[in-house]
Each structure stands twice: as structure tokens, then as C-alpha cells.
Amino acid sequence: MSVSDLLHVFWLLPTAFVSISTCATMRRFNIAWLPVWLAMSKTMTMAAEVPETVPGLLAIIPQCAMSCVMDTIQVGNCSIASIKSLEECVCPSIALQSALSDCVQLSCHFEDQVKAVGVEAAVCAAYPKPSRSKEVKTIAMVFTIVTFPIVGLRFLSRWTATSGFWWDxxxxxxxxxFLAGLAGIEIASAELGFGMHYWHVKPENGTILLQLFYAVQMLYILIQVFAKMSILLFFSRIFQVRWFLVTVRAFTAFLILHGLLFVLLVAFQCMPVSSVWDRSNDNRTCINMTAVGYAGAAFSIIEDLVIMALPIPELLKLQLTKKKKIALAIIFSLGSFACVTSMIRLKYLVMFMGTLDTTWDNVDIVIWSIIDSFCCILCASLLALPPLVLKLSKFFRHHWSQMSTRVSSTNNNKSRQSTLSIPGSKGFEKMPRSPEEGGYPMSPLSPQGNDKGVDTITISDGFDSGRDLESLSIDRRV
Known part of the structure; x- marks a missing residue:
């Protein structure tokens, strides 16, 4: 391992972040890439001048790819009478193009692969090219829109509850x-051709895609480690039991060491490091990244299961209300979903082991890696939200109570304007306060002796039919 290899690693990660805003920063010209760029330039020239005859077309195909082309023609039972008949046989068939691409990748040097891809792109330029790039961009954008506000609410909850932040x-x-970097890189990769078949990706984007994928592998590991550390540190704040604290510290140390090991394995998967994306280097030596991927996925699943099981003994000791139990069940179900996403991701790792159509077959792996990363952070953030939810519920209950009081008061005021009815009578209406306001005289109530006056009954504003007619007043007229 040389100093230049270390510099490549530490240069590439920040450069990958910059590439989110502009992919041009990734297109640094390196003398080691000169043969690749020359081959690309030559390929573009050939693409603009597709021969009109099949012999002319075969003449510009690299010699190493000739046997692959002939085998494909034979398997597809394609006619070579004309360029038109050949392209009508090969171009609509993804199976034939896939077999041809795999054969060329296994038979040719990287420069010759670029030439062969250029010829295929020129011949099949008029045919549609399947793409899953939109899926990658949609998943990254949707989970970003959902996750980032929840993380913001987590910090708001912590600030309102404790007026400070801690290690979790x-x-x-x-x-x-790191997740912002991963989402941005995946969106940029989709723009450059990730999600298309390998032979449909523009040759000039190949190196950049390899660099971005190299950076994403390390970012995924870092996201997993930090998100799971946050959950463990949060648990250590709640459960102050000795055995629990010791277990959390030991498991946190394991997470850090395991994460560091896998980051180093990914960073130095090939020597020299630049050969990870510079496939023209004939002296490159690489470790088995498929085995590393399997081991990493297995560790991730085990870690998810341990983190879910760790607080259960202490939770069973708590006397919780039904609502709190439901809330905990929801949070733990999300944690189990994160574990399920890791299992699905492992399934796709196994399914596409050794694939040569990496830009298409790795889409499912990348999508579930994105979902897995977002779920880890969502789970870590939801655990800290209950204080904020409690405050908001109190706030809304208080305002709902005030609103109900106002509505009740309004209804009471309306009832004061209603007609007062006495059983067995025809009823009488509320009278104005004074004769000047248009008072209405009524029949005398139980006249006594020679009293010939007229009694007028009025109802004061505070009348309540439930208080024995206390609000009734009698004005005497003689």
C-alpha cells in the first residue's frame, strides 16, 4: 500500500460529494486514463460513420470480440444479408445483447470493450433502451423528503425537552x-446511466459511475454504523442498569471496529486504488468483493436483531399504558422492517453474484441499500420524538377545550333568545327591557282586591329556564 493509494481514497470521497452538484469535477484528466479517452474518441468517430455493409461492420469490430459476435449471430439465427436485417435481429433482443456483452467483457481488454460498445451503440441507436434510472431517483427523493423532516423534528424534540444535545x-x-451524500450520488449516478444496461451506458460515463459506486459502498457502511450507534446511545440514556450499559458499550465498540474494517476493505479492494475505476490497468489485483458483500450483509442482519432484542428485558419491567405500548410496538416494527430490508438486500446480492450487467442488475441492490439506510435513521429518530408528540398533544387538547368552551358559550347565548314556553299555555316571548323599546303588556297575573293595574312580565338577559324563573321581573302599571 503506497502513499498515492491513500491519497486516492481521501481524494475520492470529498470529490464524490462535490459531484452531487456538478459531475464535471469528477472528470479529472489523468495520464493513466489516456488510452481509454483515445479509445472513446475513436469510437465516437466510428459511431458517426456506420458501415453500410456487414463485412464493413465486422471490419471495425475488435478482433477479441469477433468470436462473440459470430456466436451471437448463430444463437439468434440472425441474417447477415444486410445491416438492417442484422440490427432487426440483435437490437430488440436484450438476451442476445446481454450474452454478447458478457462475452466481450470476458474476452477483451477494457479499451476493446469500449470500442465494441461504441459499435453496438451506433448500430442500435434507433432502438429504445430500457432504463430503471427513474426508480433509483424516485426512491432516493421520496425517502429524503420523508426522513429529513423527521430528523429535524428529532432535534426539535430534544431541544424542547432538554435544551441540549448528546452523543446520540x-x-x-x-x-x-452521509445519507445526504449517498442520496445525491445515487441521483447523479442515475443521470449518468445507472439503471440502464451496461452496453447502453455512454463510454465516457463509465469511469465516473465506477468512482461514484466506489464512494457509495463506503458511505453505506458509515451510515449503518452511525445510525446504529445512535440507537444504542439512546438506549443507554434510558436504561441505567449496569448489565445493560456494559452490553451497550461492548456492542458499540464492536460496531466501530467492524465498520472500520469493512471501510478499509472497500477502500483498498484493488491495488493500486485507482484501478477500481481505471479498468485499463493490467497490473490491478483485487480481493473478492462478493464475499465482502455477503459478510457485511450478514453482520448487518445480526446487528439489527441484537439491537431489537437488547431492550426487551428492561421494557418488560416497565408499567406502561396501552397507548405507550402501541407506540413502542410501532417503533420496534420499524426496526424489524430495517432488518427485513437487510435480508432482501442480501437476497439480491446472492441473486446477482458475478453479474457483468452491473449498471442494470445492481439497481435492486442499490434501491434496498437506500431503503435500509433511511430506515435505520428513521428508527433512530422516532425513538426521540415522544416528548415532542406529548407537548403537541397537550397543545391541541388545550386549544380543542377552548374551542369547545367557545362553542358551548355561543350555544347558550343563542338559547337565551329562544321562546319561553310554560306547559298548558300558548307561551310568551321575551319582552324588551322598557316600554320605550316596544314592551308588550300581558294579562294580569292573579289580580287581588281592587287592583286594576296591568302587570307586564319581561325576561332579563340572564334568564335561565333552569333557575325557577328567577330572571323574570314584573313591572306594575296602574
Missing amino acids: DWTVLAAIV
């Missing part, structure tokens, strides 16, 4: 920063 907050902040 800072670790989830680090995870969300």
Missing part, C-alpha cells in the same frame, strides 16, 4: 450527512 444526537447527525 451527534451520531445521527453524522449519519444524516
Whole structure:
């Protein structure tokens, strides 16, 4: 391992972040890439001048790919009478193009692969090219829109509850920063051709895609480590039992060491490091990244199961209300979903082991890696939301109570304007307060002796039929 290899690693990660805003920063010209760029330039020239005859077309195909082309023609039972008949046989068939691409990748040097891809692109330029790039961009955008506000609410909840932050907050902040980089890189990769078949990707984008994928592998590991550390640190704040704290610290140390090991394995998967994306280097030596991927996925699943099981003994000791039990069940179900996403991701790793159509077959792996990363951070953030939810529920209950009081008061005021009815009578209406306001005289009530006056009954504003007619007043007229 040389100093230049270390510089390549530490240069590439920040450069990958910059590529989110502009992919041009990734297109640094390196003398080691000169043969590749020359081959690409030559390929573009050939693409603009497709021969009109089959012999002319075969003449510009690299010699190493000739046997692959003839085998494809034979398997597809294609006619070579004309360029038109040949392209009508090969271009609509993904199976034939896939077999041809695999054969060329296994038979040719990288420069010759670029030439062969250029010829295929020129011949099949008029045919539709399947793409799953939109799926990658949609998943990254949707989960970003959902996750980032929830992380913001987590910090708001912590600030309103304690007016400060702790290590579990800072670790989830680090995870969300790495997640922003991962989501941005995946969107940029989709724009460059990730999600299309390998032979449909523009040759000039191949190196950039390899660099971005190299950076994403390390970002995924860092997100997993920091998000799970945040959950463990949060647990250690709640359960202050000795055995629990010791277990959490030991498991956190394991997470850090395991994460560091896998980051180093990914960073130095090939020597020299630049050969990870510079496939023209004939002296490159690489480790088995398929085995590393399997091991990493297995560790991730085990870690998810341990984190879910760790607090259960302490939770069973708590006397919780039904609502709190439901809330905990929801949070733990999300944690189990994160574990399920890791299992699905492992399934796709196994399914596409050794694939040569990497830009198409790795779409499912990348999508479930994105979902897995977002779920880890969501789980870490939801655990800290109950204080904020409690405050908001109190706020809404208080305002609902005030609103109900106002509505009740309004209804009471309306009832004061209603007609007062006495059983067995025809009823009488509320009278104005004074004769000047148009008072209405009524028949005398139980006249006594020679009293010939007229009694007028009025109802004061505070009348309540439930208080024995206390609000009734009698005005005497003689």
C-alpha cells in the first residue's frame, strides 16, 4: 500500500460529494486514463460513420470480440444479408445483447470493450433502451423528503425537552450527512446511466459511475454504523442498569471496529486504488468483493436483531399504558422492517453474484441499500420524538377545550333568545327591557282586591329556564 493509494481514497470521497452538484469535477484528466479517452474518441468517430455493409461492420469490430459476435449471430439465427436485417435481429433482443456483452467483457481488454460498445451503440441507436434510472431517483427523493423532516423534528424534540444535545444526537447527525451524500450520488449516478444496461451506458460515463459506486459502498457502511450507534446511545440514556450499559458499550465498540474494517476493505479492494475505476490497468489485483458483500450483509442482519432484542428485558419491567405500548410496538416494527430490508438486500446480492450487467442488475441492490439506510435513521429518530408528540398533544387538547368552551358559550347565548314556553299555555316571548323599546303588556297575573293595574312580565338577559324563573321581573302599571 503506497502513499498515492491513500491519497486516492481521501481524494475520492470529498470529490464524490462535490459531484452531487456538478459531475464535471469528477472528470479529472489523468495520464493513466489516456488510452481509454483515445479509445472513446475513436469510437465516437466510428459511431458517426456506420458501415453500410456487414463485412464493413465486422471490419471495425475488435478482433477479441469477433468470436462473440459470430456466436451471437448463430444463437439468434440472425441474417447477415444486410445491416438492417442484422440490427432487426440483435437490437430488440436484450438476451442476445446481454450474452454478447458478457462475452466481450470476458474476452477483451477494457479499451476493446469500449470500442465494441461504441459499435453496438451506433448500430442500435434507433432502438429504445430500457432504463430503471427513474426508480433509483424516485426512491432516493421520496425517502429524503420523508426522513429529513423527521430528523429535524428529532432535534426539535430534544431541544424542547432538554435544551441540549448528546452523543446520540451527534451520531445521527453524522449519519444524516452521509445519507445526504449517498442520496445525491445515487441521483447523479442515475443521470449518468445507472439503471440502464451496461452496453447502453455512454463510454465516457463509465469511469465516473465506477468512482461514484466506489464512494457509495463506503458511505453505506458509515451510515449503518452511525445510525446504529445512535440507537444504542439512546438506549443507554434510558436504561441505567449496569448489565445493560456494559452490553451497550461492548456492542458499540464492536460496531466501530467492524465498520472500520469493512471501510478499509472497500477502500483498498484493488491495488493500486485507482484501478477500481481505471479498468485499463493490467497490473490491478483485487480481493473478492462478493464475499465482502455477503459478510457485511450478514453482520448487518445480526446487528439489527441484537439491537431489537437488547431492550426487551428492561421494557418488560416497565408499567406502561396501552397507548405507550402501541407506540413502542410501532417503533420496534420499524426496526424489524430495517432488518427485513437487510435480508432482501442480501437476497439480491446472492441473486446477482458475478453479474457483468452491473449498471442494470445492481439497481435492486442499490434501491434496498437506500431503503435500509433511511430506515435505520428513521428508527433512530422516532425513538426521540415522544416528548415532542406529548407537548403537541397537550397543545391541541388545550386549544380543542377552548374551542369547545367557545362553542358551548355561543350555544347558550343563542338559547337565551329562544321562546319561553310554560306547559298548558300558548307561551310568551321575551319582552324588551322598557316600554320605550316596544314592551308588550300581558294579562294580569292573579289580580287581588281592587287592583286594576296591568302587570307586564319581561325576561332579563340572564334568564335561565333552569333557575325557577328567577330572571323574570314584573313591572306594575296602574
